[in-house]
Amino acid sequence: MTGMTAPLRTxxxxxxxxxxxxxxxxxxxxxxxxxxxIISQRFAxxxxxxxxxxxxxxxxxxxxxxxxxxxxxxxxxxxGIGGYTVGILTYHGIGSxxxxxxxxxxxxxxLALAIGALSLRTRGVxxxxxxxxxxxxxxxxxxxxxxxxxxxGLTIGRRxxxxxxxxxxxxxxxxxxxxxxxxxxxxxxxxxxxxxxxRFGMALRGTKSNDARxxxxxxxxxxxxxxxxxxxxxxxxxxxxxxxxxxxxxxxAMMHWTRSGxxxxxxxxxxxxxxxxxxxxxxxxxxxxxxxxxALAMVLTWLHxxxxxxxxxxxxxxxxxxxxxxxxxxxxxxxxxxxxxxxxRGGIDGLFGRSRHG
Amino acid sequence: xxLLIEQLLNGIxxxxxxxxxxxxxxLVFGIMDLVNLAHxxxxxxxxxxxASFSAWTGSFxxxxxxxxxxxxxxGVLVExxxxxxxxxxxxxxxxxxxxxxxLIANDLVRLVWGxxxxxxxxxxxxxxPIRLTPDLPYPxxxxxxxxxxxxxxxxxxxxxxxxxxGMWIRAGASNRTMIGALGVNVEALFTLVFGLGAVLAALxxxxxxxxxxxxxxxxxxxxxxxxxxxxxxxxxxxxxxxxAAMVVGMIDTVGRAFLPDLLKSFLSVAxxxxxxxxxxxxxxxxxxxxxxVWRPTGLFGARS
Numbered sequence: 244m245t246g247m248t249a250p251l252r253t254x255x256x257x258x259x260x261x262x263x264x265x266x267x268x269x270x271x272x273x274x275x276x277x278x279x280x281i282i283s284q285r286f287a288x289x290x291x292x293x294x295x296x297x298x299x300x301x302x303x304x305x306x307x308x309x310x311x312x313x314x315x316x317x318x319x320x321x322x323g324i325g326g327y328t329v330g331i332l333t334y335h336g337i338g339s340x341x342x343x344x345x346x347x348x349x350x351x352x353x354l355a356l357a358i359g360a361l362s363l364r365t366r367g368v369x370x371x372x373x374x375x376x377x378x379x380x381x382x383x384x385x386x387x388x389x390x391x392x393x394x395x396g397l398t399i400g401r402r403x404x405x406x407x408x409x410x411x412x413x414x415x416x417x418x419x420x421x422x423x424x425x426x427x428x429x430x431x432x433x434x435x436x437x438x439x440x441x442r443f444g445m446a447l448r449g450t451k452s453n454d455a456r457x458x459x460x461x462x463x464x465x466x467x468x469x470x471x472x473x474x475x476x477x478x479x480x481x482x483x484x485x486x487x488x489x490x491x492x493x494x495x496a497m498m499h500w501t502r503s504g505x506x507x508x509x510x511x512x513x514x515x516x517x518x519x520x521x522x523x524x525x526x527x528x529x530x531x532x533x534x535x536x537x538a539l540a541m542v543l544t545w546l547h548x549x550x551x552x553x554x555x556x557x558x559x560x561x562x563x564x565x566x567x568x569x570x571x572x573x574x575x576x577x578x579x580x581x582x583x584x585x586x587x588r589g590g591i592d593g594l595f596g597r598s599r600h601g
Numbered sequence: 602x603x604l605l606i607e608q609l610l611n612g613i614x615x616x617x618x619x620x621x622x623x624x625x626x627x628l629v630f631g632i633m634d635l636v637n638l639a640h641x642x643x644x645x646x647x648x649x650x651x652a653s654f655s656a657w658t659g660s661f662x663x664x665x666x667x668x669x670x671x672x673x674x675x676g677v678l679v680e681x682x683x684x685x686x687x688x689x690x691x692x693x694x695x696x697x698x699x700x701x702x703x704l705i706a707n708d709l710v711r712l713v714w715g716x717x718x719x720x721x722x723x724x725x726x727x728x729x730p731i732r733l734t735p736d737l738p739y740p741x742x743x744x745x746x747x748x749x750x751x752x753x754x755x756x757x758x759x760x761x762x763x764x765x766x767g768m769w770i771r772a773g774a775s776n777r778t779m780i781g782a783l784g785v786n787v788e789a790l791f792t793l794v795f796g797l798g799a800v801l802a803a804l805x806x807x808x809x810x811x812x813x814x815x816x817x818x819x820x821x822x823x824x825x826x827x828x829x830x831x832x833x834x835x836x837x838x839x840x841x842x843x844x845a846a847m848v849v850g851m852i853d854t855v856g857r858a859f860l861p862d863l864l865k866s867f868l869s870v871a872x873x874x875x876x877x878x879x880x881x882x883x884x885x886x887x888x889x890x891x892x893x894v895w896r897p898t899g900l901f902g903a904r905s
Contacts, residue, residue: 314693361890365897368636368692372832373893379825380886387879389872500825504638504700511697573708580701584694585686 255595259519262526266295266425270418288417294529295424296485299431301509301521303478308507309516310439311471312451316371317358317378318506321351321476323385323498325483330493331391333399340403347484348477354381355476359469378503385495396494403488411488424485428522431478436518438474447471448516512583514592523591531576540569603737608858609851614743616850617750621805622823623830623842624757625798631774631837633791635684636692638699640802640827641820642706643679647672647803648810648819649710652719661724665807669800676799680792688791707817718816721807746808753804754843761839770794774837829889835902844900849885856881 250256269291277284300322307313328347337343362373391397402412402420411420438444449457450464457464487493496502505528513524543565550559587593626640650671655664683702687695723742730738761767769790772780781787806820813819830849834841857878864873864880892900 308693314696316696361894365893368630368836369832369893369897369899371636371692371696372828373890375825376829376832376886376889376893380883380890383879383882383886387876387883389875393875393879501821504696507693508697508700511693571708571712573704574712577701577704577708580704581683581698584690584698584701 255592258595262519262522263429266291266428270421285417288421290529290533292417292421292424292489293486294525295421295428296482296489297506297509297529298522298525299424299428299485300479300482301506301513301525302428302431302435303475303482304506305510305515305521306435306438306478307468307471307475308510309520310444310451311447311468313363313468313472314371314507315362315374315472315475315503316500316507317374317376317503318475318479319498319500319502320358320378320381321355321479322483322486322502323381323493323495324351324354325480325485326487326493326497327385327391327483328480329403329484329487330397330399333401333403334391334397338401338404340405340409343403344481344484347480351480351483352473352477355473356469358476359472363465363468363472375500375503378498378500382495382498382500385498392494394495396492396496399487399491399493402491403484420489424489427481427485431481432518432522434478438471439518443467443470508580512580512590514590517590517592520590520592527591531579535572535575536569539572539575540566543569604858606737607739608854610739610747611743611858612851612854613847614747614750614850615854616847617747617754618805618809619823619826619830619850620754620843620846621750621801621808623827623834623846624754624839625801626827627831627834627837627839627842628770628794629798630831632770632777632794633688634777635687636695636699637684637798638696638824639679639702639706640798641822641824642703643672643676643799643802643820644806644809644823645706645710645815645817645820646675647806648721648815649714649719650803651807651810652721652815653714655721661721661727661811664721668803668807672799672803673796676796677792679799680795684795685788685791703821707821710817716817718814720814721811723811742811746812749804749808753801757801757839766793826885829885832899833889833892835899838899838901841899841901848888852884852888853881856884 250260269287273282273284273287276282276287300318303321304315304318307315325347328350329343332338332343332346358374358377362370362377365373385391386394402416404412409419409423410416411423413419439448446457446462446464446467449460449462450468454464483497486497509524509528510521511524512527513522514520544562547559547562547565583590622640622644625643626637629635629637629640647668650668651661651664653664654667654671655661658664658667679702683698687698690698727742727745729741731741731744733739733744759767761770769780769785772783772785773787773790773794777787780790802820809819809823826849830845831842833849834843834845860877860880861873864877868876896902
């Protein structure tokens with residue numbers, strides 16, 4: 244039993260377990276939040292489902308970026324592949340999730356294998372740019388698909404059918420789909436944990452710190468890196484299949500290069516090369532995106548009230564003009580991002596104590 | 602035949618615009634080893650500055666001439682406040698911090714200029730076609746862009762290849778520790794190069810502005826094309842950037858002009874019109890992937 248309680252001995256572990264418990268119990272306490280008038284249950288579940296799905300995608304990127312040192316700037320392409328697999332199959336009447344999900348994972352893995360085989364020959368910034376180029380290539384394929392909505396995308400309208408076993412289409416579909424996504428996240432985190440602590444993961448982390456030395460030790464590092472790259476692609480494709488089900492809509496925008504940028508931001512914001520870092524990152528990034536305007540409006544209201552109290556109403560001016568500033572919340576988000584890069588290297592996970600794995 | 606020459610000229614014009622954007626990027630990249638995603642934002646600011654100044658002075662040319670020093674000031678400001686702190690960091694940090702700069706830039710433009718796009722009206726002498734040969738009319742403005750672009754490219758070639766500053770820049774690209782040790786003020790050189798890049802980006806932005814609409818995020822997609830160009834050409838190589846920009850400009854223009862007709866012979870009209878621009882964009886990325894697989898550091902790149 245010591246293995247089960249081990250995470251609770253450090254603050255870092257307690258925060259991690261706390262977050263997972265909070266996420267797991269959301270469907271049970273969100274009705275209270277609704278009743279208290281804080282946030283509607285449906286909205287909370289919708290936002291958090293998105294958080295959980297993007298946490299899966301960010302975790303898959305963390306495997307290659309955080310542990311393998313491969314800065315893929317085209318990771319959102321696998322979200323697109325997963326999403327388009329579900330969308331196109333549904334469009335042609337194949338609604339079974341038992342067909343859609345395995346195919347989404349398989350196609351993403353194959354694509355990642357192909358992209359990896361060509362990209363991993365390059366290093367450094369050339370690797371960043373070639374992964375970006377392949378992602379753009381696939382983005383323009385989607386833009387050119389007139390039959391599936393081209394630029395405008397395709398509304399799916401029907402979620403995947405798991406032979407009635409997983410009720411994501413029934414009356415409780417919000418709760419059921421949230422729980423499905425959360426269970427997938429746990430499985431993905433478990434897989435990443437097993438992988439990075441196995442011999443394979445040790446070798447992968449070795450290639451991050453010194454590839455030449457690993458080769459000298461006799462490791463076929465290219466093979467380790469490409470296998471990790473393909474696994475990351477497959478897991479991200481899974482996230483894409485979930486995302487298409489969540490929004491019931493696919494479009495090329497899913498794999499726009501700024502979405503790949505968002506994924507990198509989540510991984511780094513949360514803490515690279517830490518198991519739960521991407522989950523913190525996804526929570527922080529999407530909650531900032533969702534609630535930063537409201538939070539800014541609140542702060543501006545306080546400031547306005549303060550100024551009115553000190554200098555009088557004339558000097559403070561019209562509150563509405565102040566509140567208009569909250570529309571420009573991306574300025575705040577960008578500033579936060581720059582400050583994190585400049586002054587908080589370990590990301591959110593680094594705030595709770597040092598990682599044992601570094 | 603006339604159509605082909607016209608499209609070739611369009612290709613050269615687009616290529617020169619892309620070169621101006623890519624030249625600054627490749628200088629900054631080659632010398633400071635900095636991945637600057639916010640370079641596209643400087644392009645956007647160039648266009649907006651020009652829109653405001655030309656509305657204020659009533660002349661596009663005066664507006665453009667005022668926009669360039671404004672962009673220089675902005676570039677120097679960004680370098681001193683944020684970018685300078687990034688030189689000692691890795692590429693991932695560059696990507697993140699300058700991604701943050703893009704978010705700030707786009708919202709800042711929305712705050713100052715509002716959400717709607719702007720059109721910059723051209724003076725009469727630039728908005729009529731000129732006759733290159735008796736039966737070949739070509740828009741005067743596009744021709745002017747070619748002339749200015751070519752002149753700036755030559756100026757840049759002279760600056761980098763023939764002057765003392767250019768010598769420092771080239772020396773900085775090959776070994777920045779060494780030129781610091783030899784007594785060159787590296788910090789000032791970096792600020793200068795970043796400012797020069799900002800001016801070139803702004804020039805590209807304001808020259809593109811009358812052709813496309815001035816809008817928020819106008820730099821985001823063209824920035825990726827500029828990266829493609831400098832990666833194909835080899836990072837830090839002005840010559841490589843020039844050749845790659847010309848090739849990319851040609852592929853994009855000629856692809857858009859002739860692919861729809863080609864595709865219509867075996868696709869429906871609607872499908873061909875959707876697929877053609879997508880395919881010409883894809884060809885550019887395919888070219889880049891092909892070049893990198895063949896030469897992992899680009900056509901004229903020395904370092905990895």
